[in-house]
Every structure is written in structure tokens, then in C-alpha cells.
Amino acid sequence: MSAKFDLNNDGVVVVIGSGAGGGVLSNELAQKGVKVVCLEAGGRHLPQDYQNDEWGSFGQISWLDARTTSGDWRVAKDFSGLPSWIVKAVGGSTVHWAGASLRFQEHEFKTQTVYGDVQGANLLDWPIGLSELEPYYDKAEKKLGVTRTNGIPGLPGNNNFKVFEAGAKKLGYKNVHTGRMAINSEPRDGRTSCQQVGFCFQGCKFGAKWSAAYTDIPQGEATGNLEVRTNAQALKIEHDKSGKVTGVLYADKDGNQQLQKARVVAVAGNSIESPRLLLNSATSMFPDGLANSSGQVGRNYMRHVTASVYATFDKPVRFWRGTTMAGIVTDEARHDPSRGFVGGYELETLALGLPFMAAFLNPGAWGREFTSALDSYENMAGMWIVGEDMPQETNRITLNHDVKDQFGLPAPNVHFDDHPNDIAMRNHAWKQGSDLYDAVGATRVFPTPPYPSTHNLGTNRMSAKARDGVVNKWGQTHDIPNLFVSDGSQFTTGAAENPTLTIVTLAIRQADYIAKEMAARTI
Amino acid sequence: METITSSKGISRRELLKRCMVVGAGLAVGTGFVAGSTAAWAMETKHVAPREMATLIQMARDIYPHNHVADEYYAAAVKGFDSADSKDKIAAGVSALDAAAQGRGYADYLSVPWELERVEILRSMEQSSFFQTMRGNLITGLYNNKDVWPLFGYEGESYTKGGYINRGFDDITWI
Numbered sequence: 001m002s003a004k005f006d007l008n009n010d011g012v013v014v015v016i017g018s019g020a021g022g023g024v025l026s027n028e029l030a031q032k033g034v035k036v037v038c039l040e041a042g043g044r045h046l047p048q049d050y051q052n053d054e055w056g057s058f059g060q061i062s063w064l065d066a067r068t069t070s071g072d073w074r075v076a077k078d079f080s081g082l083p084s085w086i087v088k089a090v091g092g093s094t095v096h097w098a099g100a101s102l103r104f105q106e107h108e109f110k111t112q113t114v115y116g117d118v119q120g121a122n123l124l125d126w127p128i129g130l131s132e133l134e135p136y137y138d139k140a141e142k143k144l145g146v147t148r149t150n151g152i153p154g155l156p157g158n159n160n161f162k163v164f165e166a167g168a169k170k171l172g173y174k175n176v177h178t179g180r181m182a183i184n185s186e187p188r189d190g191r192t193s194c195q196q197v198g199f200c201f202q203g204c205k206f207g208a209k210w211s212a213a214y215t216d217i218p219q220g221e222a223t224g225n226l227e228v229r230t231n232a233q234a235l236k237i238e239h240d241k242s243g244k245v246t247g248v249l250y251a252d253k254d255g256n257q258q259l260q261k262a263r264v265v266a267v268a269g270n271s272i273e274s275p276r277l278l279l280n281s282a283t284s285m286f287p288d289g290l291a292n293s294s295g296q297v298g299r300n301y302m303r304h305v306t307a308s309v310y311a312t313f314d315k316p317v318r319f320w321r322g323t324t325m326a327g328i329v330t331d332e333a334r335h336d337p338s339r340g341f342v343g344g345y346e347l348e349t350l351a352l353g354l355p356f357m358a359a360f361l362n363p364g365a366w367g368r369e370f371t372s373a374l375d376s377y378e379n380m381a382g383m384w385i386v387g388e389d390m391p392q393e394t395n396r397i398t399l400n401h402d403v404k405d406q407f408g409l410p411a412p413n414v415h416f417d418d419h420p421n422d423i424a425m426r427n428h429a430w431k432q433g434s435d436l437y438d439a440v441g442a443t444r445v446f447p448t449p450p451y452p453s454t455h456n457l458g459t460n461r462m463s464a465k466a467r468d469g470v471v472n473k474w475g476q477t478h479d480i481p482n483l484f485v486s487d488g489s490q491f492t493t494g495a496a497e498n499p500t501l502t503i504v505t506l507a508i509r510q511a512d513y514i515a516k517e518m519a520a521r522t523i
Numbered sequence: 524m525e526t527i528t529s530s531k532g533i534s535r536r537e538l539l540k541r542c543m544v545v546g547a548g549l550a551v552g553t554g555f556v557a558g559s560t561a562a563w564a565m566e567t568k569h570v571a572p573r574e575m576a577t578l579i580q581m582a583r584d585i586y587p588h589n590h591v592a593d594e595y596y597a598a599a600v601k602g603f604d605s606a607d608s609k610d611k612i613a614a615g616v617s618a619l620d621a622a623a624q625g626r627g628y629a630d631y632l633s634v635p636w637e638l639e640r641v642e643i644l645r646s647m648e649q650s651s652f653f654q655t656m657r658g659n660l661i662t663g664l665y666n667n668k669d670v671w672p673l674f675g676y677e678g679e680s681y682t683k684g685g686y687i688n689r690g691f692d693d694i695t696w697i
């Protein structure tokens with residue numbers, strides 16, 4: 001039964017956000033008997049509510065609060081008010097996510113050491129390494145039911161995968177398969193197996209894909225230790241004279257402000273809202289925002305080197321049928337500077353429905369050059385590129401005092417400039433992706449620019465030393481011991497892999513630490 | 524003639540009697556635009572029918588698909604028939620017509636080649652009129668469920684049980 005806690009209960013842990021980070025942390029703490037109030041800005045939408053309709057689903061659960069953009073990235077021009085595509089609902093972006101679940105590689109925790117000096121990049125080694133995370137990766141893979149781990153078979157390949165696989169093999173790639181996916185290839189954990197619906201990005205109506213919305217959240221609520229308050233948007237974190245945080249001011253579903261007292265606060269609002277909340281919580285004691293003695297809050301915003309390659313063929317592919325992203329080539333994920341850049345990238349299958357393809361294939365384009373591509377929509381195959389981008393201090397979330405959200409708070413501005421390494425990697429990946437499709441007879445290829453960011457990382461980064469980052473190796477802020485960061489904003493660097501498995505891994509590990517420190521009364 | 528109708532009740536001859544053919548495949552009458560074959564008709568309340576016909580032509584010139592009939596372009600721009608956009612549309616269409624006149628044509632609808640109409644559109648690509656039209660068409664045209672089958676797109680699949688038994692891996696040529 002779901003718990004109900006008093007606003008004045010100052011013994012609870014308040015978790016802000018119920019996505020990959022916050023949803024998992026809330027459940028893991030609740031399982032250990034810790035009392036948790038999870039504040040979620042969005043509503044509760046479950047599989048019966050999800051829509052097999054791209055724009056319908058977008059309007060239903062996306063984060064559409066006021067945001068602005070700047071910088072030389074094309075998103076700032078094409079989607080100036082929509083820097084990122086994330087979810088405002090219970091479960092956060094795990095409702096939308098495709099389920100690709102990869103571990104980071106060892107060297108990706110030590111980029112400053114391994115990549116050396118990269119001009120303009122604010123590289124830093126993580127204060128933890130792969131070996132420390134391995135036991136927690138094991139737990140995360142079990143929780144998510146990741147295919148090709150724990151004896152779970154891979155998903156069957158769909159039409160899009162078959163084209164991709166054939167091209168990859170012709171090109172000489174060795175490691176191509178249907179991915180490590182948090183999607184049931186057989187019934188597991190009370191959830192059915194994938195029915196190849198093809199709307200993974202719109203929420204899985206069969207519940208075959210793991211999402212915190214219908215796994216960790218209800219499991220946590222069932223303990224009687226977790227209360228999830230929906231339509232509860234955190235506005236400000238409060239602190240006392242000693243500098244410890246004491247509670248969270250939020251707007252409830254009727255727009256009334258409430259103050260939930262707290263013993264510990266964990267911020268997991270995704271990498272734009274999390275730093276924004278810390279910045280919006282500035283006081284005379286912390287004039288630059290909470291936990292910001294390093295000046296790094298909001299900086300080093302990363303979004304992965306993304307792009308897509310679509311290709312048309314002389315015969316139908318019907319790539320929208322079946323799992324959206326179950327296909328991967330990992331050969332390019334290695335660090336190999338001879339390619340002209342540091343770090344690596346993954347190639348993953350991707351399909352969009354006609355409405356999104358029209359919007360994202362080449363935003364702003366028109367005329368026959370564009371429409372003739374859509375004329376071959378049925379004959380298209382597609383892939384997504386996801387690679388490591390360079391952290392840069394100037395890529396950052398700041399408060400835009402000229403634009404206010406519905407609560408009168410300054411909106412976040414997202415500034416992003418591509419680093420030369422990002423551009424070199426993207427060009428390399430575009431070429432490889434195009435060659436892959438050419439190898440199986442593509443009639444035309446389309447190197448497609450990045451979409452609004454689905455991976456948002458790094459804006460409260462983890463560091464060994466307090467002066468280099470915002471949180472320590474447990475996600476605990478260097479400045480305020482009872483304030484934690486529990487989402488992808490902790491990432492010191494982005495690695496080539498999709499981030500969510502690592503976000504979940506860190507949340508499981510952080511729950512152990514918080515419970516232990518609470519028991520020891522150090523927090 | 525509330526929205527787009529397949530004008531079954533009205534014969535081609537009757538309809539054509541009531542209107543004037545203005546461009547390739549388009550005809551206008553008092554308070555409506557129609558396909559010149561009378562396959563469809565659309566009532567306009569705020570925007571002048573000839574202006575609406577111009578928008579339909581412009582929509583096709585921006586996102587030309589030979590296999591997509593005019594009625595879908597008409598449906599895509601129908602939303603502009605409102606008190607709010609009326610003045611903006613009038614100004615936009617007269618800018619298009621002025622550009623056509625600069626090339627010796629009576630108006631935009633009389634420019635015979637797509638290539639030349641596209642040149643006119645390119646010259647005003649940065650205008651807010653053009654950008655509003657283009658932006659709206661992305662959803663107005665491609666998010667119309669009636670248009671999807673024309674591109675082979677099958678739309679929702681949940682109620683049909685997904686594609687697990689309906690060809691998610693039926694490709695044979697690869």
C-alpha cells in the first residue's frame with residue numbers, strides 16, 4: 001500500500017523526479033525500509049494510456065515547460081524552444097526510452113588519463129572505475145531484464161535490423177546483433193514479451209519494455225515506505241543556517257505551494273532541471289546556487305554525439321514494424337585516435353513513423369529534394385549514431401531571467417557548441433553508416449542531423465576533488481552532505497553508450513550508501 | 524460543405540457552373556474551394572476562396588508529392604481559415620501574387636511551372652508567412668491519418684497485436 005507522509009515529517013528522504021534515477025532510487029530506499037516522498041512534476045500514465053501515435057504521445061507526456069537555447073548546434077535553430085525530448089510523467093523518460101542498455105567500457109571512466117589533453121575539453125576521470133560498478137551493473141541488468149545478460153535471449157531481428165546486419169557484415173563489422181535491450185524477449189517479472197508493436201518511443205502498451213512507471217514505482221509503493229506525489233513540481237530546495245538542506249518547496253496539482261520537510265534530498269529531474277533547481281535555490285548563504293562552490297553546476301552539459309543515417313532502397317523495408325532500436329554495431333565504440341578523434345560511438349537501428357520522419361529527417365527542408373525521400377518512406381532503413389561528446393565548461397544550463405515558466409521561475413537556457421572532436425566523430429559515423437547501407441544497395445542515403453536531446457548528461461558532475469565538480473563518487477554533493485544528485489547529471493563524462501543502465505546502476509549503489517549513512521546517522 | 528467532403532450530392536457539372544477554375548486542378552466559388560473534377564470541396568469562412576486556393580497550391584509546391592491528391596493539401600491548410608490568420612494570409616498571398624506579377628504572370632496561381640513557383644517561394648523563404656506555412660504543413664500534411672496509407676505507413680498496431688505475427692521480419696530481398 002502506498003504510504004502517506006505529513007508535510008512536516010522531517011525524517012523522510014525527498015526524491016525529486018521519478019525517472020531512471022529517481023524512480024529506482026525511491027524504490028531501492030523503500031525496499032530497505034527508508035521512508036521516501038517522491039515528488040514528480042508530471043502525472044501518472046500507464047500502458048493503457050500510452051498512444052501508438054507520435055505527436056499524440058508527445059503532447060501527452062513530454063516536458064513542454066518554457067526553455068530556451070543558444071549555441072552553434074542545429075537544434076537551437078530548428079527547435080529553439082525544445083532543446084531536449086524528455087518526459088514529464090511518473091517514470092520520467094523511461095516511458096519514452098528505447099531500452100538499449102549497455103555497460104560503459106573501462107577506459108571511459110578515465111578519459112583525462114587515456115585521451116590526454118584535448119583542447120577546449122574539460123575532461124576529468126571519474127572518481128570510480130568499472131570494477132567498482134560491476135556488481136551494481138549486475139543488479140541493474142537483472143532489474144531491467146536486459147537481453148543477452150543473465151541468460152536472457154536476444155530479441156528477434158526485424159526488417160530494419162536485417163538490412164542493418166547485412167550491411168554491417170558486408171562492411172566487415174564483426175559485432176552486430178539485436179542489442180542488449182531492457183525489453184522482454186520472453187515473459188519475465190510479471191510482464192509479457194515484446195509483441196513487435198513498433199512504438200517503443202511512445203510507451204510500451206504491452207509493458208514488455210522496462211519502465212520505472214510500472215516496475216520500480218509500484219514495487220516501492222507496495223512496501224508502504226514510498227509516497228509518490230504526482231503533479232508536484234519542485235521549485236526550490238531550502239536549507240538551514242548550518243547549510244544543511246531541510247525541505248523542498250513545490251507546487252502541487254492545484255498550483256498551491258507546499259513545503260515538504262526532509263532529512264535528505266535527492267535531485268533527479270534530468271540534466272536540465274536538476275542544475276536549474278540548484279541554481280534557482282540560491283540564497284544569501286549560497287548566492288551561486290546550492291552545491292555550487294566549484295562553479296560547475298550547470299556546466300559540462302553533454303548530449304552525446306548523435307545523428308542518424310537513413311537510406312532508401314529499391315524495395316520495401318517497412319522499418320517501422322517491430323522494436324524501434326533492437327540492433328547494434330559495437331565495432332566503432334573503441335578508443336582509436338587513428339580515426340581522427342578520441343572516444344568511440346555505437347550504431348543502433350532506429351525507425352521513425354511518417355509524422356516524425358517528416359519533422360526530423362532534415363528539419364526546415366522542403367521541395368522535391370526532401371519530399372522524394374519521403375516518397376520512398378516504405379523503402380527506408382535507418383540507424384542512430386550515439387557517441388561520446390566532449391564535456392565543455394561553456395556548454396551549460398543557465399537561468400534565463402527574461403523567460404519565466406508557469407510558476408514565475410526563470411526558464412533554463414541550454415547552450416551547446418559542438419567540439420571539433422564531436423564534429424570529426426559525427427562525420428566519421430555518417431560516412432560509416434552511409435557505407436553500410438551502400439554496401440547493400442541503397443539508392444540514396446541521408447546523413448540526418450541530431451534531434452532534440454534525449455540523452456542529457458553531466459551538469460552536476462562527479463569528481464574526486466570538490467573544486468572540479470559538484471558531487472562525490474556517491475552522488476553526494478561536495479558542499480552539502482544531505483543533498484544528493486541521482487540522475488544522469490552526475491556523469492563526469494558521457495561514454496559512447498546509451499546512459500540509462502549506468503544511471504540505474506548508480507542509483508542502486510547510491511541507495512546502499514544513503515541507507516548506510518542514515519543508519520550511521522552521518523546524514 | 525462543412526469540411527472536406529467528397530461532393531457526392533453535387534454533380535461535376537453543377538459544381539463547375541458555380542465556380543471558376545483558377546489553377547491546376549483547383550476551382551473557386553462563392554465561399555468555397557473545390558477540386559476542378561469536383562472530387563472534393565471545402566468551405567471557407569474567413570479567408571477568400573481564391574486565397575485559399577493559392578495556399579493549397581503553395582502547400583503542394585512546398586511539399587510536392589505526385590501521389591497525394593489536392594484534397595489532402597486542402598485539409599492541411601484548412602486551419603488557416605480563421606479570423607486570427609485572415610489578415611496574415613491576405614498579406615502573404617498578395618506578396619506571392621506580386622512576385623508572380625514581377626515575372627509577367629497574373630498571379631501565383633497562373634505561374635505554370637512548379638520550378639518557377641518554387642523560385643518565388645525561395646525568394647521569400649525567410650518570411651514569417653512562409654515559415655508559418657511550412658511549419659504547420661509538417662503536421663497538417665504528414666500527421667493526417669488519411670495520408671499515411673499513401674506512403675505505406677501503417678499507423679497504430681497495438682489493437683492488431685503488433686507485428687509479431689504480421690510481418691515484422693518479412694523482408695525477403697536482403
Ligand SMILES: Cc1cc2nc3c(=O)[nH]c(=O)nc-3n(C[C@H](O)[C@H](O)[C@H](O)COP(=O)(O)OP(=O)(O)OC[C@H]3O[C@@H](n4cnc5c(N)ncnc54)[C@H](O)[C@@H]3O)c2cc1C
Nearest residue numbers: 017019020021041092093097098099100234269487498500
Ligand atoms: C525517445 C527516447 C529514447 C531513449 N532511448 C534510450 C535508450 O534506448 N537507452 C538509454 O540508455 N537511454 C535512452 N533514453 C534516455 C533515457 O530516457 C534517459 O537517459 C533517462 O530516462 C534519464 O534518467 P533521469 O533520471 O536523468 O531523468 P528522467 O528519466 O527524464 O526523469 C526525470 C523526472 O523528473 C521529473 N522532474 C523534473 N524536474 C522536476 C521538478 N522540478 N520537480 C518534480 N519532478 C521533476 C520529470 O518530470 C521526470 O519524470 C531515451 C530517451 C528518449 C526521450
Ligand code: SF4
Nearest residue numbers: 194195197198200204
Ligand atoms: S516493440 Fe516491443 S518493446 Fe517496443 S513498444 Fe512494442 S511491445 Fe513494447
